[in-house]
Amino acid sequence: QKEVEQNSGPLSVPEGAIASLNCTYSDRGSQSFFWYRQYSGKSPELIMFIYSNGDKEDGRFTAQLNKASQYVSLLIRDSQPSDSATYLCAVKEEAGGYNKLIFGAGTRLAVHP
Amino acid sequence: KAGVTQTPRYLIKTRGQQVTLSCSPISGHRSVSWYQQTPGQGLQFLFEYFSETQRNKGNFPGRFSGRQFSNSRSEMNVSTLELGDSALYLCASSSGLAFSYNEQFFGPGTRLTVL
Numbered sequence: 287q288k289e290v291e292q293n294s295g296p297l298s299v300p301e302g303a304i305a306s307l308n309c310t311y312s313d314r315g316s317q318s319f320f321w322y323r324q325y326s327g328k329s330p331e332l333i334m335f336i337y338s339n340g341d342k343e344d345g346r347f348t349a350q351l352n353k354a355s356q357y358v359s360l361l362i363r364d365s366q367p368s369d370s371a372t373y374l375c376a377v378k379e380e381a382g383g384y385n386k387l388i389f390g391a392g393t394r395l396a397v398h399p
Numbered sequence: 400k401a402g403v404t405q406t407p408r409y410l411i412k413t414r415g416q417q418v419t420l421s422c423s424p425i426s427g428h429r430s431v432s433w434y435q436q437t438p439g440q441g442l443q444f445l446f447e448y449f450s451e452t453q454r455n456k457g458n459f460p461g462r463f464s465g466r467q468f469s470n471s472r473s474e475m476n477v478s479t480l481e482l483g484d485s486a487l488y489l490c491a492s493s494s495g496l497a498f499s500y501n502e503q504f505f506g507p508g509t510r511l512t513v514l
Contacts, residue, residue: 320502331505385501386432387503388444389443
């Protein structure tokens with residue numbers, strides 16, 4: 287059973303700090319990794335995706351991927367109260383080459399003023 | 400570009416009934432995937448349709464079925480509803496090309512409550 291693991295949190299950070307969200311996955315063959323943000327009562331919103339080892343930056347967000355360690359993370363710089371949400375890590379199942387995302391349970395982030 | 404739309408947004412049904420949910424993907428996207436989200440199990444993959452064909456399926460009973468039309472719109476059907484089917488049902492749209500990265504974009508979801 288392919289798994290994606292996340293710390294459920296809550297992760298509490300002060301406004302302006304860096305929030306670090308972590309995710310590990312079990313399938314060594316995984317190639318595509320996604321971070322979604324989900325506000326309470328809303329649907330998941332894609333914020334970052336990463337395919338290559340290393341860092342990928344988009345505004346205040348940086349995704350980091352280490353395939354050897356089967357580890358992907360999301361850093362949020364200058365955290366704002368509006369970043370308070372659940373962050374879902376998703377890994378695309380590569381078997382068959384089609385679309386199936388396996389999601390972690392999500393990490394709840396709380397940014398306090 | 401319009402996003403993914405899902406109808407209805409809310410549904411209340413009783414045990415034993417059946418329900419049909421609808422999803423219209425982003426224009427030009429040919430893949431529609433369906434997911435179930437519950438507090439206990441999180442987001443779980445139901446199935447994916449591409450060019451009117453189911454090409455991937457999750458571990459759900461046969462009561463859960465779907466189809467896709469030539470315009471890429473998709474419907475999901477759940478028969479003989481059980482209390483445990485109460486969930487947020489999400490569809491996700493992507494270009495659907497095989498062996499590509501295929502970012503998936505979610506619709507607002509249908510909240511199904513089974514009484």
